[in-house]
Amino acid sequence: xxxxxxxxxxxxxxxxxxxxxxxxxxxxxxxxxxxxxxxxxxxxxxxxxxxxxxxxxxxxxxxxxxxxxxxxxxxxxxxxxxxxxxxxxxxxxxxxxxxxxxxxxxxxxxxxxxxxxxxxxxxxxxxxxxxxxxxxxxxxxxxxxxxxxxxxxxxxxxxxxxxxxxxxxxxxxxxxxxx
Amino acid sequence: xxxxxxxxxxxxxxxxxxxxxxxxxxxxxxxxxxxxxxxxxxxxxxxxxxxxxxxxxxxxxxxxxxxxxxxxxxxxxxxxxxxxxxxxxxxxxxxxxxxxxxxxxxxxxxxxxxxxxxxxxxxxxxxxxxxxxxxxxxxxxxxxxxxxxxxxxxxxxxxxxxxxxxxxxxxxxxxxxxxxxxxxxxxxxxxxxxxxxxxxxxxxxxxxxxxxxxxxxxxxxxxxxxxxxxxxxxxxxxxxxxxxxxxxxxxxxxxxxxxxxxxxxxxxxxxxxxxxxxxxxxxxxxxxxxxxxxxxxxxxxxxxxxxxxxxxxxxxxxxxxxxxxxxxxxxxxxxxxxxxxxxxxxxxxxxxxxxxxxxxxxxxxxxxxxxxxxxxxxxxxxxxxxxxxxxxxxxxxxxxxxxxxxxxxxxxxxxxxxxxxxxx
Numbered sequence: 159x160x161x162x163x164x165x166x167x168x169x170x171x172x173x174x175x176x177x178x179x180x181x182x183x184x185x186x187x188x189x190x191x192x193x194x195x196x197x198x199x200x201x202x203x204x205x206x207x208x209x210x211x212x213x214x215x216x217x218x219x220x221x222x223x224x225x226x227x228x229x230x231x232x233x234x235x236x237x238x239x240x241x242x243x244x245x246x247x248x249x250x251x252x253x254x255x256x257x258x259x260x261x262x263x264x265x266x267x268x269x270x271x272x273x274x275x276x277x278x279x280x281x282x283x284x285x286x287x288x289x290x291x292x293x294x295x296x297x298x299x300x301x302x303x304x305x306x307x308x309x310x311x312x313x314x315x316x317x318x319x320x321x322x323x324x325x326x327x328x329x330x331x332x333x334x335x336x337x
Numbered sequence: 338x339x340x341x342x343x344x345x346x347x348x349x350x351x352x353x354x355x356x357x358x359x360x361x362x363x364x365x366x367x368x369x370x371x372x373x374x375x376x377x378x379x380x381x382x383x384x385x386x387x388x389x390x391x392x393x394x395x396x397x398x399x400x401x402x403x404x405x406x407x408x409x410x411x412x413x414x415x416x417x418x419x420x421x422x423x424x425x426x427x428x429x430x431x432x433x434x435x436x437x438x439x440x441x442x443x444x445x446x447x448x449x450x451x452x453x454x455x456x457x458x459x460x461x462x463x464x465x466x467x468x469x470x471x472x473x474x475x476x477x478x479x480x481x482x483x484x485x486x487x488x489x490x491x492x493x494x495x496x497x498x499x500x501x502x503x504x505x506x507x508x509x510x511x512x513x514x515x516x517x518x519x520x521x522x523x524x525x526x527x528x529x530x531x532x533x534x535x536x537x538x539x540x541x542x543x544x545x546x547x548x549x550x551x552x553x554x555x556x557x558x559x560x561x562x563x564x565x566x567x568x569x570x571x572x573x574x575x576x577x578x579x580x581x582x583x584x585x586x587x588x589x590x591x592x593x594x595x596x597x598x599x600x601x602x603x604x605x606x607x608x609x610x611x612x613x614x615x616x617x618x619x620x621x622x623x624x625x626x627x628x629x630x631x632x633x634x635x636x637x638x639x640x641x642x643x644x645x646x647x648x649x650x651x652x653x654x655x656x657x658x659x660x661x662x663x664x665x666x667x668x669x670x671x672x673x674x675x676x677x678x679x680x681x682x683x684x685x686x687x688x689x690x691x692x693x694x695x696x697x698x699x700x701x702x703x704x705x706x707x708x709x710x711x712x713x714x715x716x717x718x719x720x721x722x723x724x725x726x727x728x729x730x731x732x733x734x735x736x737x738x739x740x741x742x743x744x745x746x747x748x749x750x751x752x753x754x755x756x757x758x759x760x761x
Contacts, residue, residue, distance in 0.1 A: 181532030189474040271614040274552035329632035
């Protein structure tokens with residue numbers, strides 16, 4: 159009985175590759191809302207996933223001086239670590255300077271990345287207000303928001319990134335099994 | 338007769354092999370005799386290791402290579418690392434010292450963005466959520482209870498081979514192509530696990546996230562997820578090495594290495610890509626027209642001669658086998674041609690089986706080095722008809738600003754003295 163259920167499941171898995179296809183191994187357990195909430199840290203380009211909270215450029219300057227400047231330079235121009243600012247208009251040159259201001263197409267990526275990976279020596283330690291603030295400061299260093307800007311879940315995804323229009327997808331879906 | 342005449346038939350190539358081997362044996366014997374005089378323990382002496390017992394079993398419990406192979410190790414770039422830290426950096430596979438198609442686990446290249454975490458498998462979890470019917474969480478034991486499969490595939494870092502500009506002559510194949518490895522990966526096909534959850538029809542992309550300090554994330558198209566994506570927990574017969582994502586990694590055959598997220602902790606289904614840092618700031622191509630191409634996933638047809646290769650010395654003239662590896666992220670390799678004159682003429686190399694899809698294929702061609710300068714190059718073709726481009730042909734489509742996915746023909750220059758250097 160048990161064996162035949164498994165055999166049926168296996169045949170189903172092998173013969174079809176559609177997402178709706180169910181198997182019945184009975185392995186794993188439902189994820190609890192708390193488990194999901196703790197790990198669900200990604201921020202989508204439309205702002206989905208951004209937490210409540212806000213941060214100003216001036217608060218961000220303090221966070222930056224404290225937790226980022228040692229690696230990224232007082233002005234964000236890098237040394238020893240990657241530059242976070244500068245390079246505006248170098249995209250057409252032979253050696254483009256790829257910074258948040260001169261390259262990055264979405265401001266939401268900045269929040270997402272800083273929260274998950276920075277500061278390099280203590281990732282996932284910044285509170286939402288600190289991430290909003292230091293994101294605002296980095297955008298300010300790139301002349302993308304004014305000095306009095308305050309960013310939150312609504313205003314951050316709305317920040318216009320200068321090179322966005324240049325980004326195109328190179329992905330052409332292959333049909334599974336076809337090469 | 339040289340190997341580089343117009344593509345010979347298999348029959349004439351075999352004839353060449355036979356002739357060359359006879360010559361090689363004669364030359365080889367002379368060379369050996371000359372060397373034997375200088376080495377104390379060579380014949381006619383009975384060497385000391387025959388006059389005493391060797392080391393006992395379990396010396397050590399986990400076997401190590403011979404001490405005489407201590408130079409066969411991963412290295413950082415020989416002309417200096419471009420990375421500011423050694424946690425967000427690379428180490429390179431010594432392709433010049435490998436045989437066949439399998440990369441030993443301790444020699445698999447590394448590319449980390451926040452170092453190698455030390456993860457307790459008992460505490461590791463895989464969360465799958467978003468656009469699925471049932472959001473679920475799996476332990477390592479759970480994942481290992483599913484029906485498993487093993488497949489041999491290459492993994493290549495998207496930034497492998499920086500020969501866009503003027504080649505660095507001193508670069509070895511470890512420098513130029515060492516972000517390439519090939520292992521047998523064992524795990525559960527992702528679509529098997531997804532059968533337990535039910536992916537909703539509007540799910541078009543999947544976010545994969547690592548449990549390292551970079552919480553590495555990439556967006557993966559649903560077509561790949563449902564094709565051959567693997568949740569891998571073993572590598573060449575043993576559990577994954579920490580550098581390769583222990584206890585669990587995603588493995589996406591044929592796609593750029595970064596997408597096979599290591600230390601995998603979370604998969605989330607959605608309708609659009611997430612535009613993570615690693616698919617915007619990095620791993621995107623600045624094109625000649627100024628546009629930026631994202632989501633360039635497949636590693637295209639490529640090959641490289643590993644012997645002879647950069648930094649090696651050919652020694653006395655005589656028989657040499659030209660050998661290397663070819664691969665394509667689209668499927669099987671169907672042909673590898675080798676040139677000894679910098680691409681003027683080409684001969685078909687022998688493809689050593691098994692020839693597997695999205696896997697390294699070892700190729701071999703007999704060659705007699707006459708003590709003259711030569712330019713050795715290889716060119717692969719895959720089963721979809723893609724032919725590895727020349728440097729110039731690649732540069733007509735893209736330029737150095739695209740940085741990633743350099744797959745042009747690699748040429749090694751051999752000097753009349755037998756020194757081999759990188760000619761780009």
